Amino acid sequence: MAYDVIIIGGSYAGLSAGLPLARARRKVLVIDAGQRRNRFAAASHGFLTQDGVPPAEIAAEGRAQLMEYGSVDWVSAEAVKAEREADGFYITDRSGKQYSARVLILATGIVDVLPDIPGVTELWGSSVFHCPYCHGYELQRGRIGVLATSPLSMHQALMLPDWGTTTLLLNEAFEPDEEQLAQLGARGVALERTPVTRLEGDPLEVLLEDNRTLSFAGLFLAPGMRLPDLVSQLNCETEEGPLGLFIKTDPMKATSVPGLFACGDAARAAGSVPLAVGDGAMAGVAAHRALMFGY
Incomplete structure (x- = not known):
């Protein structure tokens, strides 16, 4: 027809x-x-x-x-x-x-196309997100992580402090220059340079290469x-x-x-x-x- x-x-x-x-x-x-x-x-x-x-x-x-x-x-x-x-x-x-x-x-x-990190696919849409306007409010101003995938993750990191205390996990995706560091500092964004090995649980936990664990209300990535x-x-x-x-x-x-x-x-x-x-x-x-x- x-x-x-x-x-x-x-x-x-x-x-x-x-x-x-x-x-x-x-x-x-x-x-x-x-x-x-x-x-x-x-x-x-x-x-x-x-x-x-x-x-x-x-x-x-x-x-x-x-x-x-x-x-x-x-x-x-x-x-x-x-x-x-x-x-x-x-x-x-x-x-x-x-x-x-x-x-x-x-x-x-x-x-x-999600990062090849264990746990990202399983938690996508439940505690790992891409849009703060869609999911940020529900995190109730809890601690928020941004998992860097490229230099464009700067944009997410600078936005998200309006929804909660924010940490940018660089994960060796890029290294901010002096101007970017100043921008992050002005927004109160903390930096974590140790690579991420996996994501787990509810509440969300991010396991790092040095065996430390960081807890977040939610994690954002691009x-x-x-x-x-x-x-x-x-x-x-x-x-x-x-x-x-x-x-x-x-x-x-x-x-x-x-x-x-x-x-x-x-x-x-x-x-x-x-x-x-x-x-x-x-x-x-x-x-x-x-x-x-x-x-």
């Missing part, structure tokens, strides 16, 4: 993109692999009217509301191949089934970002952000490929639920305009 629009990714950006298209009575297909980026977090924060609600509940309610519109179909599958032809886009899922549409929206999200293979298959332009590549778009979320739009964490240098929802709404409206008036 041919659709007006295919949306790859059924999380917050994709759901939001689908809504204006559904309300315009366009035929929409959402292809979703069920791998929300924030699936490890117990609660989502900072989203107006949904503050503190479990992320899965927000996504489930969004899907239920979108599927009330009869012109929307949903496929729970992983899209593994994307091609652009003269008449539109052709998407193939892992089972080999193919779908086509005049316009395509990428709302795929990104894959977080993960690397990896885009899905579909982006390179479609040959759309990307940009280098602070943590990795993201899809380059114009203010209306159009990519360098005619008829292809991108939104959410894959298409901006910073991400959160409210930002993803706003991004998706813009992409959905822009996709509808492309259907009406061309690329």
Whole structure:
């Protein structure tokens, strides 16, 4: 079946993109692999009217509301191949089934690339975080650690004293220069240079190479970002952000490929639920305009 629009990714950006298209009575297909980026977090924060609600509940309610519109179909599958032809886009899922549409929206999200330290993956989203606006308040001004992954970790270290007493664990990722040391000192950030060997427990404990243990209410780090293979298959332009590549778009979320739009964490240098929802709404409206008036 041919659709007006295919949306790859059924999380917050994709759901939001689908809504204006559904309300315009366009035929929409959402292809979703069920791998929300924030699936490890117990609660989502900072989203107006949904503050503190479990992320899965927000996504489930969004899907239920979108599927009330009869012109929307949903496929729970992983899209593994994307091609652009003269008449539109052709998407193939892992089972080999193919779908086509005049316009395509990428709302795929990104894959977080975490440091190879025992305990980081297991504690990701519960006591190890990346966004202080999403998780800092709940730490109740307790002791906070920042695990450096690159010089960009300076930004986190300078922000986090607003949420609690902060220690920057350099972990041999970089060494602050004199100016940076002065900035850290002005914000009251302590430094720990001994490398980290592992993370454990609840409450969180950071084990160091010299056998010392530091306890924190929470630990923040800046993960690397990896885009899905579909982006390179479609040959759309990307940009280098602070943590990795993201899809380059114009203010209306159009990519360098005619008829292809991108939104959410894959298409901006910073991400959160409210930002993803706003991004998706813009992409959905822009996709509808492309259907009406061309690329």
